[in-house]
Structure formats: structure tokens, C-alpha cells
Amino acid sequence: SQQGEEDPQALSIQEGENATMNCSYKTSINNLQWYRQNSGRGLVHLILIRSNEREKHSGRLRVTLDTSKKSSSLLITASRAADTASYFCATDALRGQNFVFGPGTRLSVLP
Amino acid sequence: NAGVTQTPKFQVLKTGQSMTLQCAQDMNHNSMYWYRQDPGMGLRLIYYSASEGTTDKGEVPNGYNVSRLNKREFSLRLESAAPSQTSVYFCASRAYFGTGVGADNEQFFGPGTRLTVL
Numbered sequence: 001s002q003q004g005e006e007d008p009q010a011l012s013i014q015e016g017e018n019a020t021m022n023c024s025y026k027t028s029i030n031n032l033q034w035y036r037q038n039s040g041r042g043l044v045h046l047i048l049i050r051s052n053e054r055e056k057h058s059g060r061l062r063v064t065l066d067t068s069k070k071s072s073s074l075l076i077t078a079s080r081a082a083d084t085a086s087y088f089c090a091t092d093a094l095r096g097q098n099f100v101f102g103p104g105t106r107l108s109v110l111p
Numbered sequence: 112n113a114g115v116t117q118t119p120k121f122q123v124l125k126t127g128q129s130m131t132l133q134c135a136q137d138m139n140h141n142s143m144y145w146y147r148q149d150p151g152m153g154l155r156l157i158y159y160s161a162s163e164g165t166t167d168k169g170e171v172p173n174g175y176n177v178s179r180l181n182k183r184e185f186s187l188r189l190e191s192a193a194p195s196q197t198s199v200y201f202c203a204s205r206a207y208f209g210t211g212v213g214a215d216n217e218q219f220f221g222p223g224t225r226l227t228v229l
Contacts, residue, residue: 031216033217041223042201042221043154043203043218043220044220045218045219088153088154090218092216099144099218100156100170101146101153101154101155103151103152104153
């Protein structure tokens with residue numbers, strides 16, 4: 001069973017708008033990471049948030065983590081067409097097998 | 112510094128054929144992983160190697176074998192390919208098999224191998 005589940009499965013927005021994706025998970029974690037995958041390519045690491053952190057920023061990315069609700073969100077501000085990709089959350093479990101990916105959110109940013 | 116490299120990029124097999132997917136990393140990472148990604152889905156872990164000399168099954172290991180040849184190289188073998196193994200295969204590495212709260216440890220991915228089994 002997959003640890004992380006992203007929501008929504010697909011999101012379509014206009015350039016300049018903000019995009020918010022959510023991730024829920026099931027067990028205790030060391031950290032949670034977000035990755036981007038452009039069509040036909042490998043995954044690229046975007047940002048990592050530790051279990052003892054609640055919010056983290058990196059450029060136009062803002063990630064929050066709520067360990068009590070076992071959920072995280074990724075906000076991309078002022079989106080660009082180049083942000084069109086699939087976004088995955090991956091949880092690094094506290095025990096057992098680490099790094100479990102969710103099914104991803106497909107983001108389309110329309111010019 | 113090439114990161115994680117995979118060969119081949121594309122492969123077509125007939126049912127029952129065997130092949131080995133190669134993966135190498137030049138970042139001196141301890142842990143290496145093999146995933147498969149089916150259309151519209153996330154990555155599923157096939158096997159991983161927490162450190163040189165060890166390998167363990169992931170979520171979907173049936174039909175596959177792995178070899179951690181040395182610290183740099185981690186290969187995935189399909190002994191008798193089946194159409195259900197048609198997928199994109201990704202190799203990844205990370206510095207160490209993280210444990211404990213606060214371990215910062217991202218995975219680095221190769222470009223993938225697109226495998227079709229007829």
C-alpha cells in the first residue's frame with residue numbers, strides 16, 4: 001500500500017496563478033519530500049521538510065507539514081508554463097521501508 | 112559528475128526473454144534503489160540496497176532479481192520477461208539509508224529505461 005497520496009490527481013491553472021497540492025500519509029515519518037517529474041524524465045528533488053518542521057520555503061515553493069493530521073501541502077506561487085509537470089510526495093518512514101511515493105498530481109499551467 | 116546513469120534507455124523484449132538493466136552512480140552514495148512507474152501512477156519500489164553488500168525486497172519484487180556489484184553499480188535482472196513488466200524503470204541513489212528524526216537525505220534519479228515486453 002502506498003504511504004503518500006496526493007490530491008488532486010490533476011490540476012489545471014492559468015499562468016500567474018498559485019497551485020496547491022496536498023499529500024496525506026499513514027505512518028510516522030522522518031521527513032517528507034516533494035519531487036517533480038517532467039514528461040518522460042526522471043524525478044527531480046524539490047524540497048524536504050523534516051518531521052519537526054512546520055513550514056519551509058524555497059524560491060516560489062512553500063511546503064507545510066502537519067504531523068498531527070499526517071498531511072503536507074506544496075504551494076507553487078506565480079506559476080509558469082515551465083511548472084507543468086507531475087508532482088510527487090515521498091515519505092521517509094521512521095521505521096521500516098523508507099521512501100514511499102504517492103501517485104502524483106499532474107499540474108498543467110496554461111499560458 | 113554524471114549523477115545516476117542508466118542503460119539502456121529503451122528496450123523491447125519478447126515474452127520469456129531475459130535482460131539486465133544497469134545503473135551506476137558517481138556520488139559515493141551508500142543506498143541504491145530500483146523503481147518501476149506504470150502510466151499515470153507513482154513509483155513502486157522493486158528492490159533496494161541499503162549499503163554495499165545488502166539487498167532487500169521492496170513492494171513489487173516478483174519477477175526481478177538484483178545485484179549490488181559494488182558501491183557504484185546496482186543492476187536489475189528480468190529472468191523471464193512478461194508483458195506485465197512493461198514499464199519505465201528508474202534507478203535512484205541516496206547518500207545513506209536514513210534513519211532517525213531529521214535525516215536530510217534526498218534521492219537522485221536516473222533518466223529511466225522504457226521497457227516494452229511483447
